[in-house]
Amino acid sequence: MHSQSQSSLLHQTQILRQAIRNKSHTGVTSGLAQGAMQGNVVILPADWAHDFLLYCQKNPVSCPLIGVSEVGDFTMPELGNDIDMRHDIPEYYVYRNGEKVESRSDIEDLWQDDMVAFVLGCSFSFEHALSQAGLTPRNIEEDVNVSMFETNIATVPAGRFFGNTVVTMRPYVPKDAIRAIQITTRFPKAHSAPLHFGSPQEIGIADLNKPDYGDAVNIKEGEVPVFWACGVTPQVAIRNAKPPICITHAPGKMLVTDILDTDLAVF
Amino acid sequence: MHSQSQSSLLHQTQILRQAIRNKSHTGVTSGLAQGAMQGNVVILPADWAHDFLLYCQKNPVSCPLIGVSEVGDFTMPELGNDIDMRHDIPEYYVYRNGEKVESRSDIEDLWQDDMVAFVLGCSFSFEHALSQAGLTPRNIEEDVNVSMFETNIATVPAGRFFGNTVVTMRPYVPKDAIRAIQITTRFPKAHSAPLHFGSPQEIGIADLNKPDYGDAVNIKEGEVPVFWACGVTPQVAIRNAKPPICITHAPGKMLVTDILDTDLAVF
Numbered sequence: 001m002h003s004q005s006q007s008s009l010l011h012q013t014q015i016l017r018q019a020i021r022n023k024s025h026t027g028v029t030s031g032l033a034q035g036a037m038q039g040n041v042v043i044l045p046a047d048w049a050h051d052f053l054l055y056c057q058k059n060p061v062s063c064p065l066i067g068v069s070e071v072g073d074f075t076m077p078e079l080g081n082d083i084d085m086r087h088d089i090p091e092y093y094v095y096r097n098g099e100k101v102e103s104r105s106d107i108e109d110l111w112q113d114d115m116v117a118f119v120l121g122c123s124f125s126f127e128h129a130l131s132q133a134g135l136t137p138r139n140i141e142e143d144v145n146v147s148m149f150e151t152n153i154a155t156v157p158a159g160r161f162f163g164n165t166v167v168t169m170r171p172y173v174p175k176d177a178i179r180a181i182q183i184t185t186r187f188p189k190a191h192s193a194p195l196h197f198g199s200p201q202e203i204g205i206a207d208l209n210k211p212d213y214g215d216a217v218n219i220k221e222g223e224v225p226v227f228w229a230c231g232v233t234p235q236v237a238i239r240n241a242k243p244p245i246c247i248t249h250a251p252g253k254m255l256v257t258d259i260l261d262t263d264l265a266v267f
Numbered sequence: 268m269h270s271q272s273q274s275s276l277l278h279q280t281q282i283l284r285q286a287i288r289n290k291s292h293t294g295v296t297s298g299l300a301q302g303a304m305q306g307n308v309v310i311l312p313a314d315w316a317h318d319f320l321l322y323c324q325k326n327p328v329s330c331p332l333i334g335v336s337e338v339g340d341f342t343m344p345e346l347g348n349d350i351d352m353r354h355d356i357p358e359y360y361v362y363r364n365g366e367k368v369e370s371r372s373d374i375e376d377l378w379q380d381d382m383v384a385f386v387l388g389c390s391f392s393f394e395h396a397l398s399q400a401g402l403t404p405r406n407i408e409e410d411v412n413v414s415m416f417e418t419n420i421a422t423v424p425a426g427r428f429f430g431n432t433v434v435t436m437r438p439y440v441p442k443d444a445i446r447a448i449q450i451t452t453r454f455p456k457a458h459s460a461p462l463h464f465g466s467p468q469e470i471g472i473a474d475l476n477k478p479d480y481g482d483a484v485n486i487k488e489g490e491v492p493v494f495w496a497c498g499v500t501p502q503v504a505i506r507n508a509k510p511p512i513c514i515t516h517a518p519g520k521m522l523v524t525d526i527l528d529t530d531l532a533v534f
Binding site: 174175177178181182185193194195196197198199202222224267 | 461
């Protein structure tokens with residue numbers, strides 16, 4: 001049973017996913033269908049799946065698994081009963097032997113019978129909770145993609161996968177950062193509390209105005225940058241592991257699921 | 268029913284309170300009988316009690332009430348069945364008309380039939396939880412009193428009581444500060460999460476090496492100061508309200524209760 005507002009959100013979600021599927025929406029999904037969990041996507045051949053599963057298990061803050069498909073199955077019924085992993089992401093990245101060779105809006109002709117799709121929780125899930133608390137993330141205020149940076153924080157290697165953590169950054173004054181830490185702690189499946197705040201250099205970020213993915217945002221007087229683990233982290237590990245083929249979402253352009261963010265919140 | 272470790276802690280607590288009562292312990296109580304809740308103390312004539320109660324109610328983070336005595340009653344059975352508020356604090360401050368006129372180890376001869384004693388939660392309660400998580404506060408490591416500072420953060424006035432917030436400061440690297448925010452959030456009756464971190468100037472603190480109460484501690488490379496509300500806050504309000512007489516604990520020299528910190532933790 002869903003409440004009326006839940007039904008209305010489910011309806012929004014399905015309209016958005018339909019718009020993504022028919023390519024009328026190809027942009028970022030931050031701030032859209034707020035309240036519905038969004039996911040990072042990694043699609044790998046089955047003989048790479050165990051290593052990647054282990055990598056997620058060892059790095060649950062960067063890589064909080066919320067869905068894994070059966071081998072060869074492009075549906076994801078646990079996250080939405082009409083999801084088709086070949087069409088439902090606004091933009092896909094295609095990696096071959098660890099190199100990004102292509103970005104495209106559909107992967108129907110690349111899908112293989114041995115592929116396994118992984119969906120990982122995303123910080124956009126807690127952005128809704130932050131906004132409701134009056135702490136609207138700057139990227140939503142400025143209507144841009146969140147800033148993402150590669151750091152010097154190593155993940156735990158697993159099989160052929162290894163690399164440093166990617167983080168998202170949202171600026172807050174300290175008082176609001178403390179509240180944001182409390183709020184995001186409630187979302188273990190969406191990267192939970194931040195990894196770091198303050199000095200970007202300390203975690204290997206040279207320039208906050210030059211994100212590795214996404215867009216730069218304004219940092220106001222008195223604000224400190226706050227850094228959360230990001231589901232783009234696996235893309236670094238994929239570049240290192242060099243599987244023959246791997247397909248991911250483009251950073252900021254996520255799978256929109258029918259799961260409610262609040263269903264995954266603790267406390 | 269108490270577990271064996273609880274019985275042992277209760278025993279420690281009673282030995283410590285006895286040592287305070289017979290004046291063989293007159294120092295700070297930080298780090299002692301860890302696990303037993305300690306309290307800030309304010310003793311006022313009955314005709315000032317309502318205003319002060321309201322002040323606490325309006326400022327629950329600075330002034331988390333854990334006990335209020337009956338008028339004229341110097342016991343505090345809800346916090347420990349042998350507590351005597353006239354003897355059980357290592358050092359008392361005596362304020363007359365808002366001025367501190369005396370500090371003394373016993374107030375038996377100052378006790379009046381119309382006095383009401385208030386006990387407020389103290390950040391020492393969460394220091395135990397921080398230490399257990401490997402985040403031992405610097406003041407405990409250095410075996411000194413915690414650093415306390417008057418800030419420019421106004422409390423909500425009530426009746427004749429008003430003034431700025433006093434904070435305690437503990438330095439941490441950002442990653443540990445985030446964990447400390449999570450841990451202390453569990454203790455709403457012990458000032459909960461910090462009010463601020465980073466720039467001391469932003470909250471009106473000129474020099475971290477010159478605390479208004481307690482001792483300075485070392486801040487290491489890469490650490491940021493983290494500031495929690497402190498139960499010394501009422502002493503500023505008392506100086507402003509100028510009651511004819513008011514007796515408090517000396518900062519860092521607390522009432523040690525038989526209540527367990529964990530009994531007051533949430534989550």
